[in-house]
Amino acid sequence: MYDATEATITPKSEEELKELVSLARLVAYARENAKDLNAEFSAYCLDLALGALLQDLDRSGVSLSPESGQDSSLLGTRH
Secondary structure (H helix, E strand, O other): OOOHHHOOOOOOOHHHHHHHHHHHHHHHHHHHHHHHOOOHHHHHHHHHHHHHHHHHHHHOOOOOOHHHOHHHHHOOOOO
């Protein structure tokens, strides 16, 4: 069984952080598509996945708060 205490902060390389940000963008895009298609359960699951990715980024020291200006670029809306 997975133990949450084992999820310690592991230093990530610059490349790994870029990959996490890219993955978060992909999930955010998929979540918006699911919402547009009224796929509520899929949107919910993608929202959970996005939250987990944002937690991973936060634990790695990447700030995505609105004050940093990065949140809007990460979770930009589709046009």
